[in-house]
Amino acid sequence: MKLLITGGAGYIGSTIANIALQNHIQVKVIDCLWFNQQIPLIHYSNPNYEFIKGDICDTSLHESLLADVDMVIHCAAVVGDPASKLFPELTQKINYDASIALFNRAVAKQKKGFIFFSTCSNYGVAQGMATEDSDLKPLSLYAETKVHTEQYIIENHQELDYIICRLSTVYGLSPRMRFDLTVNDFTLNAFRKKYLDIFLPESYRPYIHVFDLASTIIQLVLNFDKVKNNVFNLGFNGENYMKIEIADAVQKHIARVKVDILKEGGDLRDYKVDFSKLKSFLDAKNIFTVEKSVAEIVAVLDSKIITDFDNPVYYNTTPFIPA
């Protein structure tokens, strides 16, 4: 088994690559290193790992990228509402145009499967628990491009089996750390500034640890014939939290944090998500919870393993560094 992981040097993709290698799955990564992040040199001497610095918008690469792989894990994207606001043209070009071109090339090359990374942000503001059949109400260009790509894949999958993964908001430590994701962001701000400001404190979102997510993706790969041609909300029942509950978890590990509630601030997303479908197909379990991960991040900050908190590498809104 050999996987092509697009965006495989990113926050999630790098963790998936690690877990794939641990499972003796061969990995080919393409990433343009948008954030000037480190190339995972740790894997270079592993004959099961190949890294290509390149841009998936360069469709002339697709043929060779797909030549010797069985399945595509498509993570590369402009990720997050703020980044898509800053880079609207690139968001359309990478998240939709390049995704469709890669999917179509994978169809032509008769690959075994295409796993597309979408988002629970597609639900926007949901009443009750959102299931895979709930209405999609994207509130940002980012989510819109994900919804449109999902639709294209579902309508054109006759000759290529797919899985669409609608991810919860991810947290935890990764080789390409992100401090712009709610749990990681709250933990860092509480640690550094003893201060959190929160807009819509009672709004809900589901969360998943990056290790639990990557492990679940590998389970989907290994059970592909059982799970293929499905949309899955990816997360765990019990991991839907209000923002104020994330702040509470942080305050259990960091003392004397002042919390201000903002009257305005922009992010209107509010959705609770049901993950029963995933559970009915796979025996997927979470090792982490938000509170456990806050402790893990605090330990890394306490021990000064990370000190360059303002380094643009940790934030998806930093300027684009061309490939």
Ligand SMILES: NC(=O)c1ccc[n+]([C@@H]2O[C@H](COP(=O)([O-])OP(=O)(O)OC[C@H]3O[C@@H](n4cnc5c(N)ncnc54)[C@H](O)[C@@H]3O)[C@@H](O)[C@H]2O)c1
């Ligand atoms: N992190 C989350 O909370 C979350 C939630 C829902 C969905 N997702 C989805 O998961 C996927 C991965 O997200 P992430 O958090 O790892 O983000 P990330 O920004 O860390 O990873 C994206 C990677 O793609 C690379 N990339 C971007 N454009 C590229 C291009 N044109 N060619 C080659 N490489 C390119 C970047 O360099 C980066 O390494 C995305 O598709 C995202 O939409 C993430």
